[in-house]
Amino acid sequence: MVSVISLSLIVLGTFIGACATFIIKKATDKYQLKKLLLSSSLWGGLFIYVLSVLLYIYVLRTEELSVVYPLVATSYIWTTFFSVRFLGEKMDNWKWAALIGIILGIVFIGLGS
């Protein structure tokens, strides 16, 4: 049985995970390796990342993989949105097609497991 609450929880989890990835990327751009390992933004990012993973595991206990996997794949869309909007990276049609392809592949693996 698919419940709306757990689905919205997992979408929230992917959004939080994408925020964490963005924070970590910002930290790696800003600091050299030694300072990076002592920086609060890196460890804060990793902490938020762990939170998103915990949400994911919590939802996995009740929902089926074939439902959860495609929703987890939305994290790639969030991350791409962040990197275009805030990091000034460029996307072209090939990269968008690739992103859709990756999500499609994950949907297939979810259906198979």
Place this chain on the structure above:
Amino acid sequence: MNWEGKRRFFNLNNNQKGVLFMVLCSLCTSAGQIFWKAASTKIDFFNPLSFLNFNFLLGGAVYALGMGLMLMAFKKGDLSLLYPIVAMSYVWVSIASPLFFPSDSMNSYKWVGVIVILFSVSLLGFGSSRIDSKNRDNLKIDFKIEEKSENKSETKSEYKSENKEIKEGNKHDEINLNEKEFESKKSSTKVKNG
């Protein structure tokens, strides 16, 4: 292949190095997941001592190595290129887990998924390299334009000074002056001819 050729082969640009690190990262994280799955049967959430399990600790170490590789990759390249490569871990896990866990098996859905993901990740790299080469061409064009403008800088400054004079002076005066010059030239030529 001579030495030069070999050097060029290993001479990857930053995005390509990032992709290499990211693929290694996905290998490490999927290995970590497999170790954790192997450990999960022995772990009791209410007994902390059960976490001191060889598979669980090894999985954690490999996962941490993967995270380190991810940081190195993020330092090199674009997030929109590198982050979706995490999806490679779906490929490694689906192929490897039937080897370690008899209850798991490969099926046609999973094979299709694996092939689609592999194809899409290479498509992502292709698109990114196209964007990179376009940026490089634009930089070259900018550089050429700068070079040209440097060569013409003297003529440009001359133009500017002329324009300033025209703007500063009254236009009617300018025309009158020109007419006077013209007449004086005419007269001078007449004098010469005469």
